[in-house]
Amino acid sequence: MNNIICACGHENPEGTVLCGNCGRPLTKEAKNQKLADMRYEGTARRSQTYNKSIIDKIWNFFSSVKIGITIIVAILVAAAIGTILPQVLYVPATTEADIAAYYERVYGTFGKIYYELGLSDLYGSWWFQTLIGMLGISLIVASLDRFIPLYKSLKKQRTKRHESFMKRQRLYAQGENILGENSLAKSEEKLKELRYKVTREDGALLAEKGRFARWGPYVNHVGLIIFLFGVMLRALPGFYVDETMWIREGETRAIPEAPGFYLESKEFILETYDKATEDEVFGEAIDRVGTIASNYQTDVVLYKKPEEALPGQTDDLKEVKKESIQVNHPLKFEGYSVFQMDFRLDELKTMHFKLSNKASGETLGDLAIDLVNPETSYDVGKGSKVELLGYYPDFSGFENGEPQTKSPVPNNPAFLVKMFTPETPEGETSFVAIKQTVEPLGDNEFKLEFQNVDTRDVSGLTIRKDKTLWILALGGLLFMIGVAQGSYFNHRRIWIHESTEGHLVVAAHTNKNWFGVKKELDQVTEAAQLPPYIDQHDTEGQELKEDGEKSS
Amino acid sequence: MTLVSISSNLLFVAFVCYLIATMFFGGAVKVSGSKTSASERRWGRIGIIVTIVGFIANLAYFITRWIAAGHAPVSNLFEFTTAFGMMVVGAFILIYFIYKTPLLGLFALPIAIIIIGFASMFPRDINPLIPALKSYWLTVHVTTAALGEAILAISAVAGLIYLLKNVDITKKTKQRFWLEAVMFTLVLVLGFVASTTTFSVMDYEAKFNYVDKEQKEKEIIYNTPPIFGMNEFEALTPGTMTPLAEMPSIVNAKKLTTVTWSLLFGTVLYVLLRLITRKSISALLKPFAQKANSQLMDEIGYRAVSIGFPVFTLGALIFAMIWAHEAWSRFWGWDPKEVWALITWLFYAAFLHLRLSRGWHGEKSAWLAVIGFIIIMFNLIAVNLIIAGLHSYA
Numbered sequence: 052m053n054n055i056i057c058a059c060g061h062e063n064p065e066g067t068v069l070c071g072n073c074g075r076p077l078t079k080e081a082k083n084q085k086l087a088d089m090r091y092e093g094t095a096r097r098s099q100t101y102n103k104s105i106i107d108k109i110w111n112f113f114s115s116v117k118i119g120i121t122i123i124v125a126i127l128v129a130a131a132i133g134t135i136l137p138q139v140l141y142v143p144a145t146t147e148a149d150i151a152a153y154y155e156r157v158y159g160t161f162g163k164i165y166y167e168l169g170l171s172d173l174y175g176s177w178w179f180q181t182l183i184g185m186l187g188i189s190l191i192v193a194s195l196d197r198f199i200p201l202y203k204s205l206k207k208q209r210t211k212r213h214e215s216f217m218k219r220q221r222l223y224a225q226g227e228n229i230l231g232e233n234s235l236a237k238s239e240e241k242l243k244e245l246r247y248k249v250t251r252e253d254g255a256l257l258a259e260k261g262r263f264a265r266w267g268p269y270v271n272h273v274g275l276i277i278f279l280f281g282v283m284l285r286a287l288p289g290f291y292v293d294e295t296m297w298i299r300e301g302e303t304r305a306i307p308e309a310p311g312f313y314l315e316s317k318e319f320i321l322e323t324y325d326k327a328t329e330d331e332v333f334g335e336a337i338d339r340v341g342t343i344a345s346n347y348q349t350d351v352v353l354y355k356k357p358e359e360a361l362p363g364q365t366d367d368l369k370e371v372k373k374e375s376i377q378v379n380h381p382l383k384f385e386g387y388s389v390f391q392m393d394f395r396l397d398e399l400k401t402m403h404f405k406l407s408n409k410a411s412g413e414t415l416g417d418l419a420i421d422l423v424n425p426e427t428s429y430d431v432g433k434g435s436k437v438e439l440l441g442y443y444p445d446f447s448g449f450e451n452g453e454p455q456t457k458s459p460v461p462n463n464p465a466f467l468v469k470m471f472t473p474e475t476p477e478g479e480t481s482f483v484a485i486k487q488t489v490e491p492l493g494d495n496e497f498k499l500e501f502q503n504v505d506t507r508d509v510s511g512l513t514i515r516k517d518k519t520l521w522i523l524a525l526g527g528l529l530f531m532i533g534v535a536q537g538s539y540f541n542h543r544r545i546w547i548h549e550s551t552e553g554h555l556v557v558a559a560h561t562n563k564n565w566f567g568v569k570k571e572l573d574q575v576t577e578a579a580q581l582p583p584y585i586d587q588h589d590t591e592g593q594e595l596k597e598d599g600e601k602s603s
Numbered sequence: 604m605t606l607v608s609i610s611s612n613l614l615f616v617a618f619v620c621y622l623i624a625t626m627f628f629g630g631a632v633k634v635s636g637s638k639t640s641a642s643e644r645r646w647g648r649i650g651i652i653v654t655i656v657g658f659i660a661n662l663a664y665f666i667t668r669w670i671a672a673g674h675a676p677v678s679n680l681f682e683f684t685t686a687f688g689m690m691v692v693g694a695f696i697l698i699y700f701i702y703k704t705p706l707l708g709l710f711a712l713p714i715a716i717i718i719i720g721f722a723s724m725f726p727r728d729i730n731p732l733i734p735a736l737k738s739y740w741l742t743v744h745v746t747t748a749a750l751g752e753a754i755l756a757i758s759a760v761a762g763l764i765y766l767l768k769n770v771d772i773t774k775k776t777k778q779r780f781w782l783e784a785v786m787f788t789l790v791l792v793l794g795f796v797a798s799t800t801t802f803s804v805m806d807y808e809a810k811f812n813y814v815d816k817e818q819k820e821k822e823i824i825y826n827t828p829p830i831f832g833m834n835e836f837e838a839l840t841p842g843t844m845t846p847l848a849e850m851p852s853i854v855n856a857k858k859l860t861t862v863t864w865s866l867l868f869g870t871v872l873y874v875l876l877r878l879i880t881r882k883s884i885s886a887l888l889k890p891f892a893q894k895a896n897s898q899l900m901d902e903i904g905y906r907a908v909s910i911g912f913p914v915f916t917l918g919a920l921i922f923a924m925i926w927a928h929e930a931w932s933r934f935w936g937w938d939p940k941e942v943w944a945l946i947t948w949l950f951y952a953a954f955l956h957l958r959l960s961r962g963w964h965g966e967k968s969a970w971l972a973v974i975g976f977i978i979i980m981f982n983l984i985a986v987n988l989i990i991a992g993l994h995s996y997a
């Protein structure tokens with residue numbers, strides 16, 4: 052590696068723009084600029100120093116802010132495209148075929164194309180995830196590339212800088228030293244009052260404050276990296292549980308993915324705002340919109356199975372706690388959260404029938420069939436019984452003479468029964484549904500007559516456990532600390548030199564908020580009667596802009 | 604008088620104060636051309652005092668409505684947009700005390716006025732909260748996000764002033780075109796206010812049956828003459844206009860009609876303005892902006908972004924994630940509103956990086972600030988109205 056030896060004798064690594072010791076411009080480009088590029092203190096960054104091996108090339112690619120911005124904009128555009136039509140997650144269809152059909156039916160040809168291009172699941176697509184991954188890499192590489200050299204150079208800055216460095220600062224003054232020997236002392240006093248840290252070295256003064264603000268971007272990028280890392284972790288098994296369960300009133304069920312825990316639903320409650328009892332201020336809104344729900348709630352009891360219990364044994368469950376799960380108030384235990392997400396009202400629970408003689412209308416007895424756990428045989432009394440040959444909880448019609456069920460949920464229960472009475476000891480077969488009775492083996496003497504049903508509500512709950520949450524929280528916190536540090540504080544420096552001819556040279560730099568540093572410099576200028584400074588940016592804005600465009 | 608009507612009156616007081624303050628800021632800018640900068644300061648001081656009085660009335664509106672409703676008034680489009688307008692004024696006051704520029708007020712207040720006027724066109728009754736919104740996170744998340752957006756909006760105001768001053772409108776350029784397009788958009792918002800007010804004064808109402816995209820029969824009430832009819836519509840109110848065209852079921856023809864009326868009214872307004880003044884709106888406003896210090900406007904634009912960005916991140920992303928985790932069991936769900944908050948955030952991140960390392964100062968930076976504001980308004984309004992997600996308000 053060829054070091055660059057500055058006129059002051061200091062050795063600088065290849066790629067350095069401003070001498071680390073005196074601040075003289077070292078490259079031809081820097082010498083031609085009227086204002087110094089102070090972004091990384093003119094230090095050599097790896098990306099500007101090496102460009103030979105493939106690793107150098109990759110490093111340089113990801114360390115470029117231009118590439119970083121391109122990635123950010125690409126993610127932005129992709130994210131926007133994903134909001135044109137609802138994503139599959141929000142579409143009321145589950146199978147691939149249904150989903151495809153849904154997009155075409157509802158959104159026409161555009162919907163079909165959108166679906167075919169995979170835009171309907173954009174955020175889960177490999178290329179979108181790749182973009183996010185590239186953002187992460189870019190963040191890491193760009194931060195490392197800059198942080199170390201910046202840290203070194205800010206740590207060992209010299210108080211005395213070369214004339215050419217001073218001249219290239221945006222705020223610059225040169226002129227008569229009115230107070231003579233006292234100038235620096237007066238300046239120091241004022242600067243300390245303004246809470247600058249002041250160092251002096253034969254005839255030179257450096258005042259600095261808010262250097263820590265310079266680390267803000269690095270802190271926030273580390274936060275972002277940690278956050279992205281946390282998001283990645285959830286793809287690994289064991290870090291993330293996402294299950295749903297439907298539980299009926301009165302039921303006790305094992306909680307999926309939470310071994311040993313059981314949940315009993317006591318009651319599901321749906322409440323709506325009522326104009327009569329609520330505050331009258333809501334009257335108009337209720338009139339306009341109609342019914343407005345005020346609460347979805349499942350009252351539950353959480354149980355734990357004792358350690359020593361046998362698998363499958365559920366009769367000695369220990370109550371852990373009673374709670375009302377509401378929207379915004381999940382049940383929490385041992386890292387799990389159970390959320391109120393959905394409900395179904397009035398699911399059929401028990402069906403009541405009457406066994407009667409078709410001709411006389413005489414009733415032989417009643418029976419009640421539990422639709423979740425039906426029995427195989429029901430004793431009706433008076434020597435009669437009904438046997439259940441088949442149960443079709445969600446009856447959808449006959450296929451080849453066989454009754455079919457759409458789902459195991461008792462939406463439209465139907466039964467194939469055999470009725471035994473003293474008069475018909477060999478039994479009569481009948482098919483019974485809510486609105487329909489079929490007698491497949493010829494006319495019967497008896498019939499099973501539907502009476503009524505008992506219903507209950509079902510709660511849809513989501514079970515989450517997320518071991519990455521603290522990582523995400525840490526990332527978010529660091530990000531916030533970093534942005535606040537970088538945004539609400541500025542790194543300001545003021546240099547004052549006594550030159551040999553009885554002149555003073557003043558220069559000032561800040562990484563942002565020039566208005567603020569100018570106000571402070573005004574005060575120092577007044578207190579120490581420094582020469583009036585000029586803002587070189589006002590007249591030479593064009594150059595600064597161009598130099599920004601060249602480097603990346 | 605009930606608390607609700609006291610609250611409405613306070614909002615009206617604030618609105619009027621902002622109008623008056625705008626005139627004082629206008630006065631301050633007008634006199635500053637001459638050497639009497641003392642008189643500029645006097646006008647500017649009165650302007651900011653009236654603004655603060657208005658802001659206090661505005662806050663009082665917010666608090667009284669909060670007390671009346673029992674929850675922070677940020678739960679429907681009217682409430683949220685009004686709160687946003689209020690915070691734009693708040694953000695302006697904050698920036699004013701840093702930079703003391705009456706010129707900023709001359710542009711920031713009219714924008715706040717337009718926002719509040721726009722908000723008032725939506726149903727103003729107090730909604731009871733649906734279960735998903737019943738959480739103190741509603742207050743925390745929405746107010747912080749709106750505050751962040753309001754501060755970011757100030758950067759657009761500074762950007763607009765910068766552009767009005769620096770874009771050469773004597774030549775036919777892309778910049779001139781787009782600047783006037785931004786002005787035209789602002790006039791369209793006035794068109795929306797004008798058309799909605801006109802038809803609501805007329806008590807216009809037309810009821811229709813229609814078939815929605817799930818093939819269900821539904822009923823809808825238009826408050827403007829129906830230019831576009833809903834899918835398979837059937838008029839129920841006799842004597843009203845017959846829609847000129849029927850829309851397929853995925854298009855909400857009622858909203859399309861509202862937009863069309865706003866366009867019509869806005870365009871007429873714009874054409875009238877141009878005919879009467881014989882100038883483009885940019886040309887009309889340029890003399891005011893001419894007094895701006897470009898350097899200062901650029902600085903304010905950047906400062907507003909660097910103050911607003913962390914606040915926006917905290918409110919619109921971090922608090923939003925925490926709440927989503929409590930309410931919907933996941934901290935992120937790719938809901939359109941969420942995605943647009945992310946887009947806004949990415950946009951400002953790109954803005955900061957472009958400025959920092961690509962040297963996008965001055966005009967480029969000003970354009971970005973204006974585009975950022977457009978994205979914010981898109982998320983605020985269009986996403987709620989066009990793309991219905993979990994966030995769609997009653």
Ligand code: HEM
Pocket residue numbers: 090113114115116117118119120122123186189190193194197265268269271272275534537538909949952955956959960
């Ligand atoms: C969404 C993702 C990102 C966010 C939110 C973000 C945020 C920020 C913020 C707030 C700053 C400070 C800006 C200022 O003070 O005006 C910053 C600076 C910076 N960012 Fe990022 N950034 C992101 C991605 C990236 C990427 C992908 C790169 C990679 C090239 C990058 C490279 C930089 C650099 C080089 C700086 C300047 C550091 C310095 O001057 O010391 N950022 N970033």
